[in-house]
Amino acid sequence: MSSRASATLAGLALAALVAGCADPAADRVSLVDAPQPPASPPQPSSTVLLPRPSPMMSSGPVRHPFPMATSLADPMATGTPLPATGRPRFFVSARTPLVHFPEKSKTGVFTPVPPAVHNAETGAFVANISLPPGIASSWHLVAAARDNRTFAIAGWTGPKTDIRFFLVRLGDDGRPEKPVAVTQTDPDDLPLVYDLALSADGTRLAYATPLIGGGAKISVLDVATGRRRDWKTLTHSMVTGLSWAPDGRSLAYVLGARAIALLDLARLGTGPDSAASRIVKSSMDARPIESVVHTPDGGALIYASGHTVERVPVAGGPAQVLARPGLPRDASLSLRFSVDGTGEHLLYVHGWRAYRVGLADGAAGSMPITVGERPGEGNSPRAAW
Numbered sequence: 232m233s234s235r236a237s238a239t240l241a242g243l244a245l246a247a248l249v250a251g252c253a254d255p256a257a258d259r260v261s262l263v264d265a266p267q268p269p270a271s272p273p274q275p276s277s278t279v280l281l282p283r284p285s286p287m288m289s290s291g292p293v294r295h296p297f298p299m300a301t302s303l304a305d306p307m308a309t310g311t312p313l314p315a316t317g318r319p320r321f322f323v324s325a326r327t328p329l330v331h332f333p334e335k336s337k338t339g340v341f342t343p344v345p346p347a348v349h350n351a352e353t354g355a356f357v358a359n360i361s362l363p364p365g366i367a368s369s370w371h372l373v374a375a376a377r378d379n380r381t382f383a384i385a386g387w388t389g390p391k392t393d394i395r396f397f398l399v400r401l402g403d404d405g406r407p408e409k410p411v412a413v414t415q416t417d418p419d420d421l422p423l424v425y426d427l428a429l430s431a432d433g434t435r436l437a438y439a440t441p442l443i444g445g446g447a448k449i450s451v452l453d454v455a456t457g458r459r460r461d462w463k464t465l466t467h468s469m470v471t472g473l474s475w476a477p478d479g480r481s482l483a484y485v486l487g488a489r490a491i492a493l494l495d496l497a498r499l500g501t502g503p504d505s506a507a508s509r510i511v512k513s514s515m516d517a518r519p520i521e522s523v524v525h526t527p528d529g530g531a532l533i534y535a536s537g538h539t540v541e542r543v544p545v546a547g548g549p550a551q552v553l554a555r556p557g558l559p560r561d562a563s564l565s566l567r568f569s570v571d572g573t574g575e576h577l578l579y580v581h582g583w584r585a586y587r588v589g590l591a592d593g594a595a596g597s598m599p600i601t602v603g604e605r606p607g608e609g610n611s612p613r614a615a616w
């Protein structure tokens with residue numbers, strides 16, 4: 232079997248496992264048992280407005296009733312933003328546990344892997360990031376604060392269990408401090424997470440998940456208390472590209488790879504007629520959108536339409552092309568990327584190479600990603616700086 236076929240099969244097997252459909256005998260590695268959270272009490276019903284992305288729709292936002300986690304009274308993150316530290320010195324990579332199938336076996340065997348810190352200039356391995364108790368392996372979600380030292384990472388808790396989050400801070404030499412697990416006051420089943428974003432002040436996590444039966448959910452989590460607030464849409468099956476505004480009062484996100492929207496956290500929960508979400512840009516062509524990031528001043532959004540990096544004002548208007556980085560022919564049709572705190576440097580990963588793009592001049596370069604454990608094995612990592 233080719234390496235590409237093996238990787239694809241492994242990815243499909245892991246996705247099936249996360250969805251809860253894997254063989255119970257799949258747990259053949261020594262994993263730390265994650266604690267089982269108590270059952271969540273019933274939550275009151277409320278309403279959210281999430282507009283359809285299609286430019287053909289002119290009837291306004293679509294309203295949906297939904298059960299909402301309400302223990303987080305104020306979802307905004309209005310603390311002092313962590314300061315940008317200039318040109319990024321480090322990035323953090325995260326990947327899923329490795330999976331392989333012994334000869335003639337239909338049962339996958341999983342090998343945990345840690346997230347890692349890398350030199351931002353060379354891609355060289357700096358250090359592994361240790362995992363909090365109950366988290367068995369890295370998962371392929373990582374988000375960075377603008378200081379290039381504070382990161383939110385997703386962790387895999389074992390077969391047929393949930394994804395959990397933790398924070399880690401790097402020293403000036405790139406060495407990670409002891410990670411801090413984020414314990415949720417409102418237990419949330421997280422077999423699959425689309426995207427993860429850390430607020431500019433480091434106090435809130437936003438993440439997006441699918442809903443059983445269709446639709447998607449955006450959640451905001453207070454990292455200190457574990458309290459959470461949810462907003463759901465039944466109109467769209469996927470929400471990606473989460474990005475906090477620098478002032479912590481809104482979230483940008485991508486709807487179904489076809490539209491960029493803005494969620495006004497200050498207006499949420501004010502009543503069933505509050506239009507808290509609006510479309511900033513709709514895509515008219517076949518090029519998918521996966522990532523979106525606020526500029527440091529919060530006045531514009533950076534996104535990639537296919538492989539073309541563009542900028543659009545938050546208020547809406549014409550888009551400006553920033554860069555057209557070249558990708559190998561076998562690259563994904565969409566570009567998942569991270570922008571540093573200065574708003575000047577973009578990072579994306581293909582295979583086991585990290586690509587950096589200067590947004591001022593479009594200059595691009597690449598570097599190999601090296602890790603301390605099982606380099607080059609498994610699916611491509613994701614990275615943030």
